[in-house]
Amino acid sequence: MFNVYYALNFNPFTNEIDTKYFFQSRDFVQASARLELLRQHKGIGLLNGEPGCGKSFVLRCFVSSLNKSLYKIVYIPITTLTVKEFYRALCDGLGIIPAYKKVDMYKQIQESIYTYVSKNITPVIIIDEVQFISNSILDDLRL
Structure with a gap:
């Protein structure tokens, strides 16, 4: 109107x-x-x-x-997640089906990032509202 x-x-x-x-x-x-x-x-x-x-x-x-053929964008807007949920969100953003165990998801994420880099595609991981992220996630990522 x-x-x-x-x-x-x-x-x-x-x-x-x-x-x-x-x-x-x-x-x-x-x-x-x-x-x-x-x-x-x-x-x-x-x-x-x-x-x-x-x-x-x-x-x-x-x-x-960013040129979408040169960058893989992973945007995580929700940071009130558990460590496992965070890894699942990363897996989803990277286009991989997450494994059941956290350690396996971590390996999947590493392998996926290496694969993108080997194809000259730079992964860009954006964590929005990071002030709400749990210390356990930061500890797990060694940040």
Whole structure:
């Protein structure tokens, strides 16, 4: 109804923000540059900020800029998981059927990552809302 009244081409009030429509603030540009540096040097990074400041949106923009034939994106938005559930989520994201035992899933994840790398495909694992992740997962990953 308001779209017609205000002559809008899309609904600007949805929960999903389209990466085409955004303001490139100084913070957005800085976060994007840091993610680009991380992409170039390959490693582990942390993007932190106040709730609602746009961290997830910056990540979405970053992911949409990656060449899908060169990167395997694994996005885990839920971090209130057990270690085993976390490994299952990683397996799902990597496109493998998870084994029953945690140790077997760990081996599957390693093998899958090695396979992608051998094909010149870089796995990018994004864990959103990581502040809620359990210490047991961090201990298991040795972080």
